[in-house]
Amino acid sequence: MSPEEGFAGARRSMVELQLRARDIVDERVLAAMERVPRELFVPERARDHAYEDAALAIGSGQTISQPYMVARICELLALTGRERVLDVGTGSGYQSAVLAELVSDVVTIERIPELAERARRSLAAAGYGRVDVRVGDGTLGVRERGPYDAIAVAAAAPGAPDSLYEQLKRGGRLAIPVGDRQSQRLEVIVRSPEGPAVLRSVPCRFVPLLGEEGFPGAGADLSEGPEAGEAF
Ligand code: SAH
Numbered sequence: 001m002s003p004e005e006g007f008a009g010a011r012r013s014m015v016e017l018q019l020r021a022r023d024i025v026d027e028r029v030l031a032a033m034e035r036v037p038r039e040l041f042v043p044e045r046a047r048d049h050a051y052e053d054a055a056l057a058i059g060s061g062q063t064i065s066q067p068y069m070v071a072r073i074c075e076l077l078a079l080t081g082r083e084r085v086l087d088v089g090t091g092s093g094y095q096s097a098v099l100a101e102l103v104s105d106v107v108t109i110e111r112i113p114e115l116a117e118r119a120r121r122s123l124a125a126a127g128y129g130r131v132d133v134r135v136g137d138g139t140l141g142v143r144e145r146g147p148y149d150a151i152a153v154a155a156a157a158p159g160a161p162d163s164l165y166e167q168l169k170r171g172g173r174l175a176i177p178v179g180d181r182q183s184q185r186l187e188v189i190v191r192s193p194e195g196p197a198v199l200r201s202v203p204c205r206f207v208p209l210l211g212e213e214g215f216p217g218a219g220a221d222l223s224e225g226p227e228a229g230e231a232f
Helices: 003-022 027-035 044-049 067-076 094-102 113-125 162-166
Strands: 056-059 062-064 084-088 105-110 132-135 148-153 168-179 184-192 195-204
Touching: 003 027, 003 067, 027 067, 027 094, 044 056, 056 113, 067 094, 067 168, 067 184, 067 195, 084 094, 094 105, 094 113, 105 113, 113 132, 162 168
Parallel strands: 084 105, 084 148, 105 132, 148 168
Antiparallel strands: 056 062, 168 184, 184 195
């Protein structure tokens, strides 16, 4: 069996055991998760662990999200194919790749330049070179590419940043883990004419969203991160 066949088998098991078995029901999301080669988004020495039911360290104190959380966020965004999506917290680029399987236009922003550069390379190697990777404070969004049909945030915030809500189209959805640094709930906030409509989903644990409209601490040494390896 070639390494590719091995990874493909591991990917199928991931979809069945980690996603379908936990009530991910959107067939487009399941198909996307079965297509994206997650092993290309983890550090080389961790390739054999790529399909484990966990977040993995990717350097700079950050993690590639657990497959289940990636699928849950994508499902909550209710995407159908022609949307423009903003992915805040690029990290490894894996979530952006899954989003690129689901919609035609993906913009992503990461605050740590080294991670953004590596994600750009991984995305190109996996065939998702059309994803627009930006470096900067994603709590402020990427205004010049908006408005967005959906925004996914893969880091924990004390509340949904106003700038992100304002960059949603009418009826657009923002998925974001909201809580303190230790534990959060995934929230989906819909932009409606009456103001934000909030729906709460699963409990979760993400690395913090650091920035002007996130947790303080973004000015600190970027190479340091006490949260390494412990979040979803
Ligand atoms: N979905 C990514 C998850 C990465 S973890 C993946 O599957 O690989 C969250 C990422 O958010 C980290 O890389 C962290 O550096 C980044 N981040 C934290 N605060 C940010 C901010 N204000 N703007 C952009 N990225 C941020």
